Amino acid sequence: MSPPIHFAVVAAVNRGKSSIVSTLAENDSIRISPSPGTTREARSYPVVVDDETLFVLTDTPGFERARELLAWIERERGPEGSPGSVLERFVREHRDDSGFRAECELLAPILGGAAVLYVVDGAVPFRDHMRAEMEILRWAAPLRVALINRRGEHLEGWKGELRAHFQMVREFDAQRVGFGERIGLLRGLREVNEGHWREGLQRIVEALELDWKRRRRRSARIIADLVAKSIVHGLRVPIPSGDDPEDHQARLTKRFHDDLRKLEEKARVEIEALYKHARLEHAEAADRPVWEEDLFDPARWEPLGLAPRQLLALGATLGAVTGGAVDVAVGGASFMLGAVLGAAMGAGGALWRSGQPIASVEGLRGLVRGDRLLRIGPHPNPNFPFVLLDANLLHWTAIRERAHAERSTLVLERAGEKEGPSSALGAGERKALSKCFAGVRKRAPRVDPSARDLLAEKVEGLMGRLE
Ligand SMILES: Nc1nc2c(ncn2[C@@H]2O[C@H](COP(=O)(O)OP(=O)(O)OP(=O)(O)O)[C@@H](O)[C@H]2O)c(=O)[nH]1
Ligand SMILES: [Mg+2]
Incomplete structure (x- = not known):
């Protein structure tokens, strides 16, 4: 049997990553806080139905030095290196560098093959310096979806920018959504890729719907x-x-x-x-x-x-x-x-x-x-x-x-x-x-x-x- 689908939820600090993991994993013990830097380590939460792990969500600390990381990548990647091998080297070389602690943590699940759920805050406007995170992800993660976490006047500005970097862009207010929107998100994700991914998500949707009826x-x-x-x-x-x-x-x-x-x-x-x-x-x-x-x-x-x-x-x-x-x-x-x-x-x-x-x-x-x-x-x-x-x-x-x-x-x-x-x-x-x-x-x-x-x-x- 193929391993369960794995999502890494990534973003800058304090954008609502833990909120998304909490809602999708139905876990109200995950720490959510208005103060930045709440999540210090990557941590995985399996979504289990009938003793079977349907998918895994990994909460990560936020990007803190995305532009420096991007600069390193551009300098070091060369014509041959795959993103995986280049980033593995980055993590190896910076494991003990406290300045890149958050980046090393958040890259680990991506290197492990996780699809990326990238979170932005629709209540603040897009700024150019935020593009570095997106460029890193576009280069490093084959499967990428962007979630805009709250309603805000800047939605349209974000959407245009995000569409250039992600295969799918969706609004998802983690603190308000019910089961319908959660399932809607997973259904939408089916369209992002073919084969194992699509079948896997179809099974996830069916299992969750059945579980919902049972509840x-x-x-x-x-x-x-x-x-x-x-x-x-x-x-x-x-x-x-x-x-x-x-x-x-x-x-x-x-x-x-x-x-x-x-x-x-x-x-x-x-x-x-x-x-x-x-x-x-x-x-x-x-x-x-x-x-x-x-x-x-x-x-x-x-x-x-x-x-x-x-x-x-x-x-x-x-x-x-x-x-x-x-x-x-x-x-x-x-x-x-x-x-x-x-x-x-x-x-x-x-x-x-x-x-x-x-x-x-x-x-x-x-x-x-x-x-x-x-x-x-x-x-x-x-x-x-x-x-x-x-x-x-x-x-x-x-x-x-x-x-x-x-x-x-x-x-x-x-x-x-x-x-x-x-x-x-x-x-x-x-x-x-x-x-x-x-x-x-x-x-x-x-x-x-x-x-x-x-x-x-x-x-x-x-x-x-x-x-
Ligand atoms: N209204 C609304 N508020 C949100 C949403 N997501 C997050 N917030 C608020 O934004 C703040 C940060 O949320 P977290 O989920 O802790 O964000 P994070 O990205 O995990 O933060 P760090 O771990 O510090 O990087 C909290 O005060 C949340 O209540 C959302 O979808 N809607
Ligand atoms: Mg967090």
Whole structure:
């Protein structure tokens, strides 16, 4: 088997090389910084799918003395010498010369046969002295592609110059691009050469697309599992006969909510790991996007889930959802937790208030006489599964689209009255989802596995449309 395709990402210092490697290799541990000279040594990052290295990216330190290097080459190359042998000699002779440390580092992968991804910054104008780097590369690397890393007013000036030195010129904003642009770049690269190169890139594109679909399927399962577990979740806690159940209310309510938060947190971490975001910073409190807000923050219920009229239109299916979820209060001692949550939930709450409380007390059979069992959950709000689904679909969208070179805190703008995907569904689809939720709860507190699988399929379908 031929060795994997190898790209060396080269440029002057501080042009965004590491950003490009980070995004293409989906590696958020690579150091990116506004201070020049951050990358001191060449380092390779394999892109692996199913234990197979599809291609390798090498991050390099930036050119520091390109004009001096070019002058050396012009002086030394002679009529016969191949670029490889001339540059090997350069590296041999300058290995211990700290003045050419960066050049020696960045030439190594090119000498190893790597294709060059040359990065320029579209926000600064082209200047003549920048041509030396391009001339070195045109002479030294048979396969060369130029990437303009940010939008800027100088794009056109750059393009003209770059086209004279590179086989392909593309805009590629490493901090903004999603999967589509990454694949687009690799597809474009197929055109740069024939044979092994072209076939290799075709295989890379296919393998990455397949992997992307698998991640989507896996994410759908994670979210379906989260929703299913959350909507059947309930607690039963015995309390001594003399105790006033009201004294246990706050503690039990908190435990119930904490359990649901933990389920959601676990699902989020799994999805972030699936998309290789290992060190994401999440916005705190006020800056948080809607789906980042806490599961029980009232603000979260407002823009997600279904609108009041959509909930009402679900009619009969809603009955099934709440019917299975509500405990019957015994002895009149109920916590009215539903009403408390309901107040925080707007329209869903209004529906709930007309229903029954979800925390209740009942006699505990077979244990100490007189003891009682407090029960809380499953969550009775018909909007709850829709809100949870929406919040996590939005999280998934943001994670999936996020470039690994983007290091700012994760924040999503709040827009519109309803921004969750479920309120945009057709009436039939909402009803089908609602039925699916009811199916999941059929055997609460256990999740019905076939209903959960059906839910995963539906979530995957929703994701397909969001993509
Ligand atoms: N908006 C935007 N900023 C970028 C982009 N690429 C890099 N930057 C910024 O430019 C600075 C340098 O980015 P790096 O990726 O560290 O650049 P480098 O070429 O690896 O730098 P050295 O290792 O120091 O040579 C950082 O502040 C980045 O945030 C880009 O595509 N868009
Ligand atoms: Mg760097």
